[in-house]
Amino acid sequence: MIRQAVLQYIHEENALDQLKEVIGNRSAVLIHGRQAYEAAAFALPALPRLLFEGHCTDQQVEVFKQACAPHDVILALGGGSVIDTAKQVAYQLQLPIIVIPTIVSNCAPWTPLSVMYNEEGQYIRFDTFPVVIEALLLDHRIIAASPYDYFVAGLVDTLAKWYEARVLSGSSAEDPVIETALRTAERCKELILSTAVTQERFRAYPVDIQYLVETVIPLAGSIGGFGDAATRGAVGHAVHNALSPHPETHAFLHGSKVGYGLLIQEKMLGHDAAYKELRDYLIVHEQPTSLADFGLQAAVAEALAVRTEKEELCQLMRPVVTSERLLEAIVRNETRVPASS
Structure with a gap:
C-alpha cells in the first residue's frame, strides 16, 4: 500500500505569507505548542488557538476533537507531538489539516500516521490512516531559528x-x-x-x-509512504519504544534514542563497518551511544532486550529477533571504542 499524505508542499523563505490564501474563506483553528507559537506568531493571521502540552495521547485527541469540531480546517503548529495529535483529530473529524513545523526533528509533518503514548509518556502504538495533509509549509525564517x-x-x-x-x-x-x-x-x-x-x-x-x-x-x-511495512522501523525504533518506560530517557529527543537503537541493531547483525560509521557520526554530533549516556545502569539491559523483542517492529524482521541476541548486542555496545579521527 502506498500512503503519501501531503497535497501541497511549500518550502520557501516567506512560506507563511501564503497561509491566508491556503486557508481561504474557511473557518480555521490552530493547535499549537507554547514555544512554537512564540516562534511563528509574527507571521500568523489572527485565528482561534488551542494550546497543546504533553504527549500525543487518546485523551488529548478527545479534548481537541470537541474544540475543533465546529471548524472547517485544522492548523498544526509545532513539533511531532502536536502534529501527530492534530492528524488524529483531523482524521477522526474528517477535516483537512494544514501543517506548519517549527522544528526539524522527524518526518511527522509528512506521514499519515500518529505515534501514540500514554499520559506518562510511554509508547503504546502507532496508528496509520488515510489522512490528507492539505498543505505543509516550511518557512525559512522559522526553521533557521529553530533549536x-x-x-x-x-x-x-x-x-x-x-x-x-x-x-x-x-x-x-x-x-x-x-x-x-x-x-x-x-x-x-x-x-x-x-x-x-x-x-x-x-x-x-x-x-x-x-x-x-x-x-x-x-x-x-x-x-x-512508498515502502510501507517493507521500509518502516526495525530494531532502531523498537529500542526507542522499549526505552520509554525509563523516565531518565524522556529528556532525550526521539532521533537521539533511535540512533542508539540503530547501534544495537547494527551490532546485533554484525554490520561492523556500518556500526562504526554510525557511531562515529553520533559521537561527533554529541548523541547518546550507550545506556550510561541516558543515565541508565547496565542492569536494565536484560529487561530492555525483552521489551524490544516484543515490539511489533521487530516481528517484521527475518530471521526472528530474539531477546538473547539483543542482550548480547546491548552488552557489547557498552564496551567503549574511541571514535576515529
Missing part, C-alpha cells in the same frame, strides 16, 4: 530510514516502488553523512542545509 539539537536528532532519525529499510528489504528490491523507497533512503544517508553541519551553518540556512531539511521531512516521510 539546533532538534535538527541533529532529525538527521539521525532520517539515517534510520536507510539502516532499518535495508534490514527489512535488503539493499535493493525487484518491486520498483520499494526500490524507489530504498534508493531515496540511501541518498538521504549519503547527503547527511557528507554535508558539514554546525549550528552556525544551520542558522545561515544555505542551500545544502535546506537540502538536509528536505531529507528529514518530505523525503524521509515519503520513504515509508
Whole structure:
C-alpha cells in the first residue's frame, strides 16, 4: 500500500505569507505548542488557538476533537507531538489539516500516521490512516531559528530510514516502488553523512542545509509512504519504544534514542563497518551511544532486550529477533571504542 499524505508542499523563505490564501474563506483553528507559537506568531493571521502540552495521547485527541469540531480546517503548529495529535483529530473529524513545523526533528509533518503514548509518556502504538495533509509549509525564517539539537536528532532519525529499510528489504528490491523507497533512503544517508553541519551553518540556512531539511521531512516521510511495512522501523525504533518506560530517557529527543537503537541493531547483525560509521557520526554530533549516556545502569539491559523483542517492529524482521541476541548486542555496545579521527 502506498500512503503519501501531503497535497501541497511549500518550502520557501516567506512560506507563511501564503497561509491566508491556503486557508481561504474557511473557518480555521490552530493547535499549537507554547514555544512554537512564540516562534511563528509574527507571521500568523489572527485565528482561534488551542494550546497543546504533553504527549500525543487518546485523551488529548478527545479534548481537541470537541474544540475543533465546529471548524472547517485544522492548523498544526509545532513539533511531532502536536502534529501527530492534530492528524488524529483531523482524521477522526474528517477535516483537512494544514501543517506548519517549527522544528526539524522527524518526518511527522509528512506521514499519515500518529505515534501514540500514554499520559506518562510511554509508547503504546502507532496508528496509520488515510489522512490528507492539505498543505505543509516550511518557512525559512522559522526553521533557521529553530533549536539546533532538534535538527541533529532529525538527521539521525532520517539515517534510520536507510539502516532499518535495508534490514527489512535488503539493499535493493525487484518491486520498483520499494526500490524507489530504498534508493531515496540511501541518498538521504549519503547527503547527511557528507554535508558539514554546525549550528552556525544551520542558522545561515544555505542551500545544502535546506537540502538536509528536505531529507528529514518530505523525503524521509515519503520513504515509508512508498515502502510501507517493507521500509518502516526495525530494531532502531523498537529500542526507542522499549526505552520509554525509563523516565531518565524522556529528556532525550526521539532521533537521539533511535540512533542508539540503530547501534544495537547494527551490532546485533554484525554490520561492523556500518556500526562504526554510525557511531562515529553520533559521537561527533554529541548523541547518546550507550545506556550510561541516558543515565541508565547496565542492569536494565536484560529487561530492555525483552521489551524490544516484543515490539511489533521487530516481528517484521527475518530471521526472528530474539531477546538473547539483543542482550548480547546491548552488552557489547557498552564496551567503549574511541571514535576515529
